[in-house]
Structures are given as structure tokens and as C-alpha cells.
Amino acid sequence: MTNRIFITGIGTGVGKTISSAIITESLQADYWKPVQTGLTEGTDTDTIKSLLSNPVSKCHREAYCLKEPASPHLAARLEGITINVKRITEIADTYQPANRPFIIEGAGGLMVPITDTIFTIDLIRQLKARVIIVAGNYLGSINHSLLTASVLKQEKIPVLGWIFSGDTHSNEDEVVAWSGFPKLGRIPQASHIDKAFVKEQAEKLSLQLK
Ligand SMILES: Nc1ncnc2c1ncn2[C@@H]1O[C@H](COP(=O)(O)OP(=O)(O)OP(=O)(O)O)[C@@H](O)[C@H]1O
Numbered sequence: 001m002t003n004r005i006f007i008t009g010i011g012t013g014v015g016k017t018i019s020s021a022i023i024t025e026s027l028q029a030d031y032w033k034p035v036q037t038g039l040t041e042g043t044d045t046d047t048i049k050s051l052l053s054n055p056v057s058k059c060h061r062e063a064y065c066l067k068e069p070a071s072p073h074l075a076a077r078l079e080g081i082t083i084n085v086k087r088i089t090e091i092a093d094t095y096q097p098a099n100r101p102f103i104i105e106g107a108g109g110l111m112v113p114i115t116d117t118i119f120t121i122d123l124i125r126q127l128k129a130r131v132i133i134v135a136g137n138y139l140g141s142i143n144h145s146l147l148t149a150s151v152l153k154q155e156k157i158p159v160l161g162w163i164f165s166g167d168t169h170s171n172e173d174e175v176v177a178w179s180g181f182p183k184l185g186r187i188p189q190a191s192h193i194d195k196a197f198v199k200e201q202a203e204k205l206s207l208q209l210k
């Protein structure tokens, strides 16, 4: 699917959902979080719904909503189930908008297990999606960024580029140079995140997809 974009991150809590809201708004895309883990603080889908203002985007229902805020494979095990990855790819095909982008957000980073043998990167391949990598800015993020980039290259997954999330990354240019993936944009650290912030950032984001 050329217009199917998987939003991964260099880890969890790096800004994938906020970046997904901005990308979804920018492209008037549909959004989907196939596997949500952790429900007590609300879901990523709820966050996205609260931040979009365009009349076109649809937020689709998760395939799995698991209680434990943990890796999907573990959260599923704690509920006595195994995630069916084939079911996720079949549902994706039913949700795929005909001629608009489809934004799919992962849980955590690339090597997060969906089952005991299938990792997030395998799901990306089965979804035939291209990838946007969201990089947070913290001590250690260079290593996490380049590890993520090298796995994507090794596995020949098509990558659209980086979204740098948070304060200016002193190592942004180096991560772009070392990885060979383009910078698509940077989401500044905001004191408050609302529809207006997302709309403003969506207008700024120069996604190659447009
Ligand atoms: N640009 C930003 N400015 C301020 N706060 C931000 C920004 N981006 C993300 N945050 C905050 O950081 C936290 C983690 O962000 P987010 O939920 O997008 O991470 P995530 O990568 O989607 O996490 P998960 O792996 O759980 O899906 C949230 O509280 C979010 O509101």
C-alpha cells in the first residue's frame, strides 16, 4: 500500500501519538492504533480524536485493547490471549481509505513483540507500509535512533524519514546524515497540546507525501 504509513518511534513515550495527530491532520488521513496497551490513562485513539479538526479523517477502532501498560505480547498473555497478526492485516485492508493516506501507529518501538515470535517490524512488513520514525530528544536518543535506522535498513523497510519531537535536537543533523533518512519535520516542545497546536504544526509539516 503506497499510502499506508506506519508511525514507529525510537522507543515508547517519544511522541508518536502527537506526531500521528499532526501527520493525520496534515494529510487528512485516517488513523489506526491496531494494538493499544494500557487503558487507565485513556487510549491513543482518544487522544487523536481530541486533537483533529479536519472533517475528513476517521479514527478506526483498535483491533486489540489490552489492560496492562506493557508490551503487546505480555499484555495479551496476561489476558489469556495471543494476538493474531493475520487478523490485524485483514482489518487494515478493510479500513484502508480508497485514495487517502492511512496512518497506523505502533506500540513502542520496532522490536516490541506483538506475539512471542512476531515483532513490530514484522507487522510493518506484513502491512506493506512505509515508515516514519519519531525520535524523542533525550540523552541516549542518538543510540536509539541509529539502532532503529539500522534495523529498518537491514530489513529493507521503506522509510519516508524522521520526525524529531520535542526540543531542538543538537544531534538532528548527524542522525539524518548517519541514517541516510530525510528529516520530514520537527514538532516543538509545547506547554499545551490542543487542536490549535496540531493544526498549526500540520500546516508547517512539509511531508513528502503531499
Ligand atoms: N511536542 C510535544 N510537546 C509537549 N509534550 C509532548 C510532545 N510530544 C509528546 N508529548 C507528551 O509526551 C508524552 C508521550 O507522547 P506520546 O503519547 O505521543 O508518545 P508515544 O510515543 O505515542 O507513546 P506510546 O509508545 O505509549 O504510544 C505524552 O504525555 C505527550 O502529551
Ligand SMILES: C[C@H](N)[C@H](N)CCCCCC(=O)O
Residues within 6 Å of the ligand: 012, 037, 038, 068, 069, 070, 071, 072, 106, 107, 108, 109, 112
Ligand atoms: C503502554 C504504552 N501505551 C506503550 N504503548 C507500550 C510500549 C511497550 C514497550 C515495550 C518495551 O519496549 O519494553
Ligand SMILES: [Mg+2]
Residues within 6 Å of the ligand: 016, 017, 018, 044, 105
Ligand atoms: Mg502513542
